[in-house]
Each structure stands twice: as structure tokens, then as C-alpha cells.
Amino acid sequence: MKTNNQYDVIIIGGSYSGLAAGMALGRALRKILIIDSGNPCNKQTPYSHNFLTNDGKTPKEIASLARQQVQMYDTIEFFDGLVTIGIKTEDGFEVQVQTGEKFSTKKLVLATGIKDVMPDIPGFAECWGISVLHCPYCHGYEVRHQKTGILANGDAGFELASLISNWTNDLTLYTNGKSTLTEQQRAKLQKHSINVTETEIVRLEYKSGYIENIIFKNGKKAPLKALYARLPFVQHSTIPQSLGCEITPEGYIKIDASQRTTIRGVFACGDNSTRMRTVANAVSMGTTTGLMVNKELIEEEF
Numbered sequence: 028m029k030t031n032n033q034y035d036v037i038i039i040g041g042s043y044s045g046l047a048a049g050m051a052l053g054r055a056l057r058k059i060l061i062i063d064s065g066n067p068c069n070k071q072t073p074y075s076h077n078f079l080t081n082d083g084k085t086p087k088e089i090a091s092l093a094r095q096q097v098q099m100y101d102t103i104e105f106f107d108g109l110v111t112i113g114i115k116t117e118d119g120f121e122v123q124v125q126t127g128e129k130f131s132t133k134k135l136v137l138a139t140g141i142k143d144v145m146p147d148i149p150g151f152a153e154c155w156g157i158s159v160l161h162c163p164y165c166h167g168y169e170v171r172h173q174k175t176g177i178l179a180n181g182d183a184g185f186e187l188a189s190l191i192s193n194w195t196n197d198l199t200l201y202t203n204g205k206s207t208l209t210e211q212q213r214a215k216l217q218k219h220s221i222n223v224t225e226t227e228i229v230r231l232e233y234k235s236g237y238i239e240n241i242i243f244k245n246g247k248k249a250p251l252k253a254l255y256a257r258l259p260f261v262q263h264s265t266i267p268q269s270l271g272c273e274i275t276p277e278g279y280i281k282i283d284a285s286q287r288t289t290i291r292g293v294f295a296c297g298d299n300s301t302r303m304r305t306v307a308n309a310v311s312m313g314t315t316t317g318l319m320v321n322k323e324l325i326e327e328e329f
Contacts, residue, residue, distance in 0.1 A: 034060045036320055037122055037132040039110050039266060042067045043306050044297030044313035045138030046093045051317025053100035057324065060130055061097070062122070064109040068140050068263070068298065069306075071236065072156035076165050078307040089306060106130075113266040119292060122266075134320050137272070137280065137288070137295040138313060139264035146178075146258070150231030150238070157236035159254045165305060167194040170253035176200075176241065178228075178256040181207035188221050191255055196220065199249070201241065203228050224249070262299055277302070286316040294320055 036052050038045045041063025049061045069075075069086045076082055081089050097103055108124035119133040143161075145152045151159060159178075160166045175195045177187050180202040188200050199222040202208075206225050208216070216223060226247070231254075232240040240248040260278060268274065273281040273289040279302070280288055280295040288295050296312040298304050 032128075032130045034058050034104075034130065034132045035324065036060075036134045036136060037062065037120070037130055038136040038138055039113070039122065039264065040136075040138030040140060040297065041065075041094065041105065042090060042138065042140065042297070042309070043093065044309040044316070045136070046090070046097050047310045047313025048136050048138060048294075048296060048317040048320070049103050049313075050097050050100070051314050052321055053097065053103040055317070055321040056102060057321060059103045060106060060132070061103065062106045062108060062110050062124065062130075065107060066263075068143060069156060073236075074169075075306050076168065077305060078310075081306070086306065110264065110266055113270050115270065115290070115292075120270075133292070134324065135270075135293045136316055136320060137264070137267055137293065137299060138297045138316075139262065139266065140298045141260040141278075142263045143258045143260050146256075148228055148230060150233050151256075154231060154233050154236050154238050154254070158233070158238040158252070159231075159256060161255070161257060162304060163191055163194050163255065166253075167191070171195060173197065173252040174250060176249070176251050176254040178203060178254055180204070182212075183257060184208065185212040185216065187255060187257065188216055189219075192219055192221060198222075199224055201228065201254075264299075267293075267295065267299070285319040285322075286312065287319070 035057040036059050038049050038061045041061045049059050052059050072086050075086050110122050111125050112123040114121050120135045121131050123129045171194050174197045177200045179187050184200050202225050227244040229244050230242045231238050238251050240250050242248050267280050271290050275281050280300040282295050282300045286294045294316050296316040297309045
């Protein structure tokens, strides 16, 4: 909990990237405040993979241990809450949380994540992160060689089908309506025994988040063990836009090689600023951000 309202750095977002940035800055003897609303995008995901020393642990378990370790530094404080306002001031920045408290800082780190926009298919949201998946590198091994589907169309569907074919030979592309694949793409999918189904989907049958069947508009069903999809998303927080941070055409916060946004003094890390959506990458980006923020503070103070 806070002890005062003035900090060297405020980090908005206390998941993997924010915690990693906080640890690096805390170890650099900076007075840090991490503000977190406790709503990570991977809250439904049962297990995390491809993160050395933590492979197979739950995301919550990794985050809880990380927070325990970060809390050991007396240079770092936590505030549990949602930041609703962020403004530029003469000396840095001021943020306000939903309950009205205000905090001032020299530098601001946005580790706010993204929010997936679910399709209007009953059962999809309930299976998201469990058996409806976004990343084969995170979850493909666990559903290898199983009956697998892809919910996509056109170029995105073709690209994802070629990727997922590395993990299974029992693969179907569900376009959920008329296919926009080119004839060349269709022929290549057929060559690799990847079926294309254009029938509209009405819902997913599932138990405890694990998909069992796709139910189609014509009443038919298709058994399935895993379904991959790449969803549209929005920034989880409105603070980046309200501060004037430039957003890329894909929807990410624009950053340079030092994690700086287009607003001086504001840095970003994690899912809000990269397509590489893994726990390991979030930690890496967070640590880099911490180093870069401290370097900028030193350059300004020395």
C-alpha cells in the first residue's frame, strides 16, 4: 500500500511485464508504485508454457510468486485499483484511480495489456484460453495430433492453417460463412489435407471450458478437441490514448527499441505493445523497460 503520493516511476499494470519492470527499477533504488486492477487477459488459461523454470505452472501461480518477490524490495509499493485518469504535468505525470486517490511521478510505465474482443458465438468466451487457443507455441504441444480447428478466413486463415499444421494432421479451417480464400490457397490447403468448412457456426458445445463439438446453423455438428483463433482486440486501458501515445495500425502502442512511446517520459511493455504474446516475452520486455527508464532518469539527473 502507498506511503506517499510522489514517485520516481509509476507502473500501471501489475502482471508479468509490470512486475518485471518494477523489480528492475526497485533494484536500481528508484521509488516505485505499481497500480494493478487484478484483471489479466490470461485469467482463464489453466497452464503456462515455454517459460523456463515455470513451464506448466498456472499463470496465477507465476504472477503470485512474482509479486511476492517484488514486494520484498522496500523501494516498491503496490496499490490495488483501476487507473482512470492520466495527465501530463510540469514535473512529469499525475494519475488518478477509480476511488479518487491521486499520485505523481517523474516517469510512467504502461503495462496495461490488451482486451480480446470475443465473437458472438455462445461457448466461445467460456472456452477461450482453455481449449479455444491463440498460440500453438504456448498450447500446441498439449493438443498435438488431436482433432483441431481454426476459426478464420482469407489470408489470416491460410497463414494460421499452415502454422498449426506443424502440430496436427487432423485439421479443419472453419470460415464461418463464405470462404475468401484464393483458389491457390484452397489448392495448397487441399494438398496438405486441410479441410475447409464454410457453414455458419451457431455455438460451441463444451464442458468446463473444454470444447467437444462445433454446432452449425444447418443443425450438424463437428467433434473437436481444440480450436485456434486470432481475435481482434482493444487496448485494455484508455490511458495510453488519453496521454496522446501513438497507436499502430494493428492497435498496439507504438514504441522504439528502448520501449519509449511517442510521449516523452512514457514507456510501454507487454501485450499492449507487441504481437509476441507470451509470459516469457512480457517479462523480458518489462525488465528492458525498467533498465531503460532508469537510464533516462540517470541521464536527466547526472
